[in-house]
Amino acid sequence: MSSGHDGELGQxxxxxxxxxxxxxVQVSFTLPVPSASEADRLVAEGAALQLAGxxxxxxxxxxxxxxxxxxFTFFIVYGRVSHLVDLSLVTVAAREFELLSPAEVNLRIRxxxxxxxxxxxxxxxxxxxxxxxxAILNVKGHAGEKGLEYYREIRVVNLGSQVAVPxxxxxxAAEHADAVLVSQVVTQRDAHLTNTREMAAAFRxxxxxxxxxxxxxxLLVVGGPRFSPEAAAELGVDKIFxxxxxxxxxxxxxxxxxxxxxxxxxxxxx
Amino acid sequence: xxxxxKLNLDPAQVRQARELAARAGAPVTRLxxxxxxxxxxxxxxRMAGLDGADADGMPWVNRLAEAVRxxxxxxxxxxxxxxxxxxRGGYPDLRTLAEQAAAGQVKFRLPDGAEGRNxxxxxxxxxxxxxxxxxxxxxSRESMIAATRDPAPPWIYLIVATGDIYEDIPQAQAAARExxxxxxxxxxxxxxxxDYVPEGATREGYAGTYATRENFALMRAxxxxxxxxxxxxxxxxxxxxxxxxxxxxxxxxxxxxxxMLNDCMYGIIFRDINPVRTFIDQRFSRMVHARAxxxxxxxxxxxxxxxxxxxxxxxxxxxxxxxxxxALEAGLATWQLGLGHAFEINPAVPDSFLLxxxxxxxxxxxxxxxxxxxxxxxxHMTGNVFGGYLLDAFFNLAGFMTGQSILLVGMMTEGIHTxxxxxxxxxxxxxxxxxxxxxxxxxxxxxxxxxxxxxxxxLGEAVxxxxxxxxxxxxxxxxxxxxxxxxxxxxxxxxxxxxIERADGYWNPAIEMLxxxxxxxxxx
Numbered sequence: 006m007s008s009g010h011d012g013e014l015g016q017x018x019x020x021x022x023x024x025x026x027x028x029x030v031q032v033s034f035t036l037p038v039p040s041a042s043e044a045d046r047l048v049a050e051g052a053a054l055q056l057a058g059x060x061x062x063x064x065x066x067x068x069x070x071x072x073x074x075x076x077f078t079f080f081i082v083y084g085r086v087s088h089l090v091d092l093s094l095v096t097v098a099a100r101e102f103e104l105l106s107p108a109e110v111n112l113r114i115r116x117x118x119x120x121x122x123x124x125x126x127x128x129x130x131x132x133x134x135x136x137x138x139x140a141i142l143n144v145k146g147h148a149g150e151k152g153l154e155y156y157r158e159i160r161v162v163n164l165g166s167q168v169a170v171p172x173x174x175x176x177x178a179a180e181h182a183d184a185v186l187v188s189q190v191v192t193q194r195d196a197h198l199t200n201t202r203e204m205a206a207a208f209r210x211x212x213x214x215x216x217x218x219x220x221x222x223x224l225l226v227v228g229g230p231r232f233s234p235e236a237a238a239e240l241g242v243d244k245i246f247x248x249x250x251x252x253x254x255x256x257x258x259x260x261x262x263x264x265x266x267x268x269x270x271x272x273x274x275x
Numbered sequence: 276x277x278x279x280x281k282l283n284l285d286p287a288q289v290r291q292a293r294e295l296a297a298r299a300g301a302p303v304t305r306l307x308x309x310x311x312x313x314x315x316x317x318x319x320x321r322m323a324g325l326d327g328a329d330a331d332g333m334p335w336v337n338r339l340a341e342a343v344r345x346x347x348x349x350x351x352x353x354x355x356x357x358x359x360x361x362x363r364g365g366y367p368d369l370r371t372l373a374e375q376a377a378a379g380q381v382k383f384r385l386p387d388g389a390e391g392r393n394x395x396x397x398x399x400x401x402x403x404x405x406x407x408x409x410x411x412x413x414x415s416r417e418s419m420i421a422a423t424r425d426p427a428p429p430w431i432y433l434i435v436a437t438g439d440i441y442e443d444i445p446q447a448q449a450a451a452r453e454x455x456x457x458x459x460x461x462x463x464x465x466x467x468x469x470d471y472v473p474e475g476a477t478r479e480g481y482a483g484t485y486a487t488r489e490n491f492a493l494m495r496a497x498x499x500x501x502x503x504x505x506x507x508x509x510x511x512x513x514x515x516x517x518x519x520x521x522x523x524x525x526x527x528x529x530x531x532x533x534x535m536l537n538d539c540m541y542g543i544i545f546r547d548i549n550p551v552r553t554f555i556d557q558r559f560s561r562m563v564h565a566r567a568x569x570x571x572x573x574x575x576x577x578x579x580x581x582x583x584x585x586x587x588x589x590x591x592x593x594x595x596x597x598x599x600x601x602a603l604e605a606g607l608a609t610w611q612l613g614l615g616h617a618f619e620i621n622p623a624v625p626d627s628f629l630l631x632x633x634x635x636x637x638x639x640x641x642x643x644x645x646x647x648x649x650x651x652x653x654x655h656m657t658g659n660v661f662g663g664y665l666l667d668a669f670f671n672l673a674g675f676m677t678g679q680s681i682l683l684v685g686m687m688t689e690g691i692h693t694x695x696x697x698x699x700x701x702x703x704x705x706x707x708x709x710x711x712x713x714x715x716x717x718x719x720x721x722x723x724x725x726x727x728x729x730x731x732x733x734l735g736e737a738v739x740x741x742x743x744x745x746x747x748x749x750x751x752x753x754x755x756x757x758x759x760x761x762x763x764x765x766x767x768x769x770x771x772x773x774x775i776e777r778a779d780g781y782w783n784p785a786i787e788m789l790x791x792x793x794x795x796x797x798x799x
């Protein structure tokens with residue numbers, strides 16, 4: 006928890022249009038109201054202004070009105086928000102690990118493990134969107150950073166799409182995985198949360214990783230555009246990555262987590 | 276209208292590219308001619324009119340094909356044992372036979388002599404009736420177009436994907452009224468790996484709506500109504516891909532879908548479906564599409580979502596040439612080849628728009644008679660919806676300048692959410708503006724040396740890669756990650772257990788009749 010802002014003057018801010026403190030913002034939305042006739046349009050604009058007022062825009066003006074078919078109207082509205090933002094109340098989840106270059110990641114893995122770090126990746130459940138996991142794992146990488154396959158000290162097993170949880174557990178055990186990376190893009194009916202909980206429970210219940218088995222449960226890492234990174238403990242995983250995560254962040258995290266071993270001891274439930 | 280002849284492509288090099296694609300594809304075609312799959316055999320039963328599912332929702336075609344497989348195997352095809360059992364058992368129809376077979380009450384065998392001839396006649400009659408339905412649907416498409424109007428290219432292609440067919444229908448009709456010429460109903464994301472086709476009208480799906488025969492029929496009927504209202508034929512698209520590709524192709528023909536996504540390698544690379552299974556299934560599905568007058572859409576745009584659009588530009592061309600070879604071999608005509616490509620170059624790359632023009636113009640000139648499908652940016656849509664709207668406008672401009680045939684409408688909110696009503700409306704406004712302002716720019720556009728030499732470079736790299744694929748073998752090339760940076764070995768992926776080598780005496784009435792028509796057309 007840190008705000009990063011000191012001093013009284015910088016504590017409270019408003020949106021900036023073209024003058025400090027003017028509070029000007031733009032919003033766009035659609036209402037299920039007609040606007041083909043002049044009379045309908047006036048009612049539609051009134052409806053848009055009422056919504057803007059309730060959103061804290063005062064004064065507000067409707068810059069654009071467009072009928073979408075006979076029953077809907079699209080609006081672009083500008084206005085002045087009355088709300089203040091208190092920077093001292095902003096909370097951010099601080100990164101618990103430092104960002105490393107691929108060479109530093111390799112060095113840290115070598116000195117901590119003395120062998121390759123094994124990562125098993127998959128999309129689980131019905132999710133067939135491998136773009137996210139491929140962007141992290143493939144050599145090609147993402148956002149100018151090479152994927153985990155590029156790291157000399159990381160061995161990647163990418164199981165691809167629609168992998169069933171039991172086969173993920175079995176494969177992770179067979180490969181002696183240090184970490185399991187799961188990508189979840191589909192969020193209909195909260196499928197990403199359900200699938201993640203199911204996976205976490207399966208790894209905790211797996212006999213392959215039970216106390217006395219000699220094998221440790223791999224680090225469980227999930228990623229996807231609609232996860233909130235704070236929910237890791239609640240979902241039973243070690244780490245959640247959100248939208249815009251780069252391969253370098255994931256590699257840095259793995260090197261940090263496995264070197265300092267953030268996992269609960271084998272056989273206990275975190 | 277396509278405007279070609281601007282790049283001075285070397286006809287000998289273009290010929291060489293096609294010859295190499297044919298050489299690379301030939302061994303795979305041999306595989307498809309000597310094997311069948313569980314889904315091809317089920318497609319035969321569907322063509323013969325077997326519909327419906329048991330109490331668990333498992334289709335009767337699956338139940339019946341499994342019963343045959345368990346008893347005499349599928350290496351001779353499903354037709355002989357099924358129509359033999361039908362005649363011997365005195366069952367009134369296939370449905371009753373399937374119910375009895377699922378209950379373990381039917382003994383299958385491979386008939387010979389007079390009984391064999393009898394079974395063949397029965398099967399040919401039933402499957403022939405299915406083909407007649409497909410032919411009638413093709414004819415009614417033609418008469419619908421005659422009674423309305425065929426829109427001028429590029430056709431504006433829009434996606435709906437609510438998961439609920441009854442929500443999809445009004446959205447599709449609204450999109451058509453706003454200018455969409457083609458409606459694609461995105462499939463539920465899990466469907467490609469289901470080894471059966473769900474039944475009935477469906478109201479739930481993951482990021483899409485299940486492809487079912489009933490959903491096809493409901494949407495086609497709604498769009499027929501809208502086509503008449505607008506005086507313009509609105510086409511319907513779905514996906515003949517995944518483990519049930521041959522069956523979905525058959526249902527598409529029976530219910531008059533107009534275009535189908537049908538790529539020779541997409542399922543392998545992106546869905547981890549076994550390569551051999553995919554190549555066998557795609558040949559059958561393309562024979563059906565050929566007969567049904569369906570335009571296929573290939574999926575090369577997908578390669579550029581995992582690989583870099585500049586570095587991997589030539590893999591798109593290689594895949595297009597392979598798709599063309601496999602399609603023509605299966606009997607499709609050039610006007611049915613909606614070869615795909617995409618506008619996916621990082622906008623931060625200098626001259627990115629010129630590079631896009633080079634790629635798009637190259638594809639246009641390599642395949643002058645094909646209805647090319649051009650896909651909008653997705654990878655570099657960052658969440659800045661204003662920047663995204665601009666990028667989509669440039670995509671539209673490239674599409675008009677290079678005479679693309681099918682333009683998938685880009686959404687400014689790509690990657691943020693499934694499109695809002697307003698997103699779709701704004702996207703169509705973008706297309707209309709570019710079309711009205713610069714629709715004829717292709718006529719006066721002359722590529723400069725930079726664009727011409729880039730196009731030549733991509734074609735040269737494609738020829739080089741095709742040569743390597745010929746040496747190595749297509750299946751091996753797929754196995755070591757030549758396409759889409761994903762390695763897919765020939766013995767990996769899903770669905771290999773559904774691949775069956777044909778035995779001597781294998782007989783498939785659908786393939787026999789489809790091959791006969793393909794040959795007639797060739798000689799016509």
